[in-house]
Amino acid sequence: MKINLYLLSCLLLCSFTSAAQKYITKNGHIRFYSDSPLEKIEAHNRQVNSALDASNGNFVFKVLMKSFEFEKALMQEHFNENYVESDKYPDATFIGKVLNFKDINFGKDGLYNANIQGKLTMHGISKEISEKGTFEVKQRKLTGKSKFNVVLADFKISIPGTVVNNISKSIEITVDVTLEKANM
Amino acid sequence: MKTWLKIFLAVIIIGIIGVVLVYKFVYNKPHTDYSTANAAYTLNVRELFDAYIASPDTAMKKYNGQIIELKGTPDKIEITDSLVIAVFVFKQGEFGDEGVRCTMLREYNEAAKKQKPGSIIRVKGYCTGFSGDVILEKCSILNP
Numbered sequence: 001m002k003i004n005l006y007l008l009s010c011l012l013l014c015s016f017t018s019a020a021q022k023y024i025t026k027n028g029h030i031r032f033y034s035d036s037p038l039e040k041i042e043a044h045n046r047q048v049n050s051a052l053d054a055s056n057g058n059f060v061f062k063v064l065m066k067s068f069e070f071e072k073a074l075m076q077e078h079f080n081e082n083y084v085e086s087d088k089y090p091d092a093t094f095i096g097k098v099l100n101f102k103d104i105n106f107g108k109d110g111l112y113n114a115n116i117q118g119k120l121t122m123h124g125i126s127k128e129i130s131e132k133g134t135f136e137v138k139q140r141k142l143t144g145k146s147k148f149n150v151v152l153a154d155f156k157i158s159i160p161g162t163v164v165n166n167i168s169k170s171i172e173i174t175v176d177v178t179l180e181k182a183n184m
Numbered sequence: 185m186k187t188w189l190k191i192f193l194a195v196i197i198i199g200i201i202g203v204v205l206v207y208k209f210v211y212n213k214p215h216t217d218y219s220t221a222n223a224a225y226t227l228n229v230r231e232l233f234d235a236y237i238a239s240p241d242t243a244m245k246k247y248n249g250q251i252i253e254l255k256g257t258p259d260k261i262e263i264t265d266s267l268v269i270a271v272f273v274f275k276q277g278e279f280g281d282e283g284v285r286c287t288m289l290r291e292y293n294e295a296a297k298k299q300k301p302g303s304i305i306r307v308k309g310y311c312t313g314f315s316g317d318v319i320l321e322k323c324s325i326l327n328p
Contacts, residue, residue, distance in 0.1 A: 024280050049279045074213055
């Protein structure tokens with residue numbers, strides 16, 4: 001009985017420690033930007049799920065493709081139906097790690113550089129990526145920012161010949177997520 | 185005026201009208217007005233969440249990209265820098281509370297903020313899918 005109680009206490013303590021070190025948000029922001037000679041296209045998604053485990057650096061985010069908002073309805077329609085095929089591939093995910101998470105003092109306000117590596121899955125294709133970003137610790141919140149480029153062909157996203165000059169082959173992705181300590 | 189010139193001018197004018205119409209009604213067509221559009225489905229919030237949990241693929245095919253009317257009691261109204269979200273919580277998961285999240289159209293933000301705790305609301309919005317939560321965007325409150 002004593003052993004069982006001891007085990008239960010350990011489990012509760014472990015789960016509490018794990019939750020206390022997890023940072024989450026459901027309102028992260030990802031911006032998509034294409035700059036081609038004929039047209040500039042920009043879309044925003046403000047419903048990004050993201051979680052960071054400060055104890056091991058594990059970092060994930062999940063994005064619903066239909067949540068991207070474009071200025072023009074036609075662009076949004078083409079994006080969902082022709083390019084990312086959001087009915088077939090409804091989300092994009094990143095599962096990776098902040099490699100230098102031990103350099104980040106989550107208890108002290110400051111701006112920290114981050115090296116992030118992991119698997120980005122989009123349009124049913126997974127690709128290893130390695131990018132740089134920053135984490136800012138401020139008033140117990142953690143703001144992660146990164147800007148990188150994604151080559152559409154790497155994810156088998158093809159652009160029809162008629163609009164090939166309207167969309168850049170490489171899309172700029174800007175990630176801006178403010179994570180808060182999880183109360184789980 | 186010579187006949188060929190008349191035909192030429194007519195073709196030019198029709199062409200210009202065509203380009204203007206395509207620009208206005210195709211290239212620049214307005215976004216759907218989700219507050220006035222008809223809902224494809226009407227159900228309780230819990231029913232929608234359970235459908236995604238029981239069979240995600242079936243629910244995705246049925247509800248993703250559809251306008252849905254929901255009825256339920258929000259657990260909280262979440263307010264961020266730019267969004268007001270009615271949150272219905274049913275379980276805990278990888279990203280904390282999981283359930284249904286209804287992001288309001290800007291013109292319904294104030295009505296959402298005024299919702300009394302524990303009161304039932306009816307919302308209508310565009311379902312973008314399931315990411316642990318079922319996400320409805322561009323929501324309007326039907327009984328503000």
